[in-house]
Amino acid sequence: MKLSQLRAFVTVSRTGTIAAAAERLNVTSSPLSRTIRELERHLGRDLFDRGYHRFERTPFGDEFLPLAVEIVAQSDQAPRFAAGAEAPLRIGATPWTSKALTRQLTEAATAHSTTTPEFSSDISAALIEALRHGELDLALVHLPVSVPGIATVGLARYRYSVVATGDPELPEGRPLRLADLRGRNLLSFPLMMQPAPMKAMLDALTSAGVASVAEVDLRDVIGLEGRMARTGELMFATLGDDLPTARLLDLDCLRTYPVADGEIRFEIGLAWRRRDSVHQDALDAVTSLLRPDGDDLPFIG
Numbered sequence: 001m002k003l004s005q006l007r008a009f010v011t012v013s014r015t016g017t018i019a020a021a022a023e024r025l026n027v028t029s030s031p032l033s034r035t036i037r038e039l040e041r042h043l044g045r046d047l048f049d050r051g052y053h054r055f056e057r058t059p060f061g062d063e064f065l066p067l068a069v070e071i072v073a074q075s076d077q078a079p080r081f082a083a084g085a086e087a088p089l090r091i092g093a094t095p096w097t098s099k100a101l102t103r104q105l106t107e108a109a110t111a112h113s114t115t116t117p118e119f120s121s122d123i124s125a126a127l128i129e130a131l132r133h134g135e136l137d138l139a140l141v142h143l144p145v146s147v148p149g150i151a152t153v154g155l156a157r158y159r160y161s162v163v164a165t166g167d168p169e170l171p172e173g174r175p176l177r178l179a180d181l182r183g184r185n186l187l188s189f190p191l192m193m194q195p196a197p198m199k200a201m202l203d204a205l206t207s208a209g210v211a212s213v214a215e216v217d218l219r220d221v222i223g224l225e226g227r228m229a230r231t232g233e234l235m236f237a238t239l240g241d242d243l244p245t246a247r248l249l250d251l252d253c254l255r256t257y258p259v260a261d262g263e264i265r266f267e268i269g270l271a272w273r274r275r276d277s278v279h280q281d282a283l284d285a286v287t288s289l290l291r292p293d294g295d296d297l298p299f300i301g
Contacts, residue, residue, distance in 0.1 A: 003075055005039040006068040008032055009047055013065060014133040016054045066149025069134040070275035077278045089113040089282050092120040092127040093140035096193060097268045098242045098300050101155060104290060105140050105270070112285040124194035131271060137279045138286060142194040143267040153291050154269040159301040160259040162186075163235040163249060165228045175260035182209035187228070187235045190215045197266050204264060205236070221248050228254075236264075238301035267297060 011021040012032070022029045040047050047061040057065065077087055091109045093102040109117040120130065124141035131139050132147060145152050162176055171180055186205060191198045202213050214233065216224060228235060237245040239256060270290065272283050292298060 001039065001042050003071065005035050005042070007072050008035045009039055009061075010065070010068050010072055010133055012036060012048070012055055013057055013061065014129070014135075016056075018055065063148050065132060066273060066275050069132070069149075069273065070277065073134050073276070073278050086114050087278050088115045088118050089279055090118040090120070090135070090137045091139065092122065092130065092136045094124045094127060094142065094193075094268075095121050096123065096189070096244055097140065097142070098156070098240070100242050101140060101268060101300075105138075105286070108286045108289045109138065109282070112282045112289075123192070125192055128194075128271060131273060134273075137276060138270060138272045138283060140268065141271050142197050143269045143271075144196050144200075145271050146196055149274050150271050151274045152269050152271045153287055154267045154297050155290060155292060156268050156300045157297045158238045158264075158266045158268070159240075159261065159299045160264050160266070161237060161239050161301075162257045162259060163228075163237050163239070163251075164255045164257070165225065165253075166232070166255075168232070168234060168255070170257050172257070175258045176263075177260055178204060178208035178210075178263050181205065181234070183211050185212045185214070185231070185233045186210055187216050187224070187233050188213050190218065201236075201264055201266060224248070225250060225254065240301040243301055261299070268300070 008021065008025065011024055012018060015021045015024060018029045018033050018036075022032045025032065036047065043064070045060045046058050047064060048055040049058055080087055089109050091105060093105060106117070106119065120127070120136060122130075127136060127139040127141050128145055128147065128150070130136040132150065140155075143152055143154055162170065162181070164170070168184075170176060188198070188202065191202070205213055220227070224235065227233065235249075237249070239246045239249075239251065270287055272287070276283060
């Protein structure tokens with residue numbers, strides 16, 4: 001098994017096509033395709049299910065990816081090691097969470113890195129894919145993350161509210177239960193922002209009898225209040241001053257109803273590769289510093 005084969009596998013996994021991977025590796029498609037086939041013959045297992053337009057990892061490919069990324073990362077670290085240099089710590093954070101948590105991550109990473117950390121901002125799903133393929137080392141993302149080779153620790157959980165225009169005739173004087181939303185039409189942010197926790201939330205709403213949950217296109221957020229006024233739809237949202245939803249909605253013109261704690265569990269936390277010997281000391285230091293005391297996560301929102 002050759003390093004070039006592992007690098008080819010990681011690149012095809014990341015790009016999803018032989019053509020895109022070949023362009024990134026500055027090779028032609030046919031030799032790259034043969035390289036992947038040779039690696040699969042060596043392993044005795046298929047790494048990809050090959051579709052007409054896209055390569056999708058097999059379950060074995062999913063399990064093999066963390067090992068391949070680690071071997072490639074160690075190889076890339078060798079010249080730095082010889083030169084007495086350290087690999088920069090590459091961190092990322094979703095913009096759809098607390099600015100304070102992002103600031104804490106940046107400060108902790110800076111304090112425990114000999115070089116200025118490289119920072120990326122994207123939705124959780126994109127950050128997790130970058131993390132899995134060795135393009136990031138630590139990321140602030142929505143949890144849970146249930147993919148091979150990724151470790152996580154929760155930092156906080158969200159406190160939700162229902163936002164409405166006009167008078168939606170919802171119970172007042174107490175926190176809402178999901179059952180109070182039976183038969184209602186709700187809006188939510190797109191599943192693709194982080195599929196696992198978003199799907200769990202939508203499943204809970206459906207089980208409670210919510211009539212429909214429509215995903216809002218992020219490009220349409222500015223017109224969200226107008227849509228709610230026209231349709232009577234309700235918005236499930238986190239409204240802390242430090243959170244983006246509160247900055248996008250004019251809460252002075254909307255009615256808000258807090259949702260009871262425990263009705264929805266949606267967390268934000270850190271994710272990193274379990275196999276990351278190159279950055280292990282920094283990862284241990286940063287995650288230990290930011291990990292909350294005790295078993296209960298603090299609320300935000």
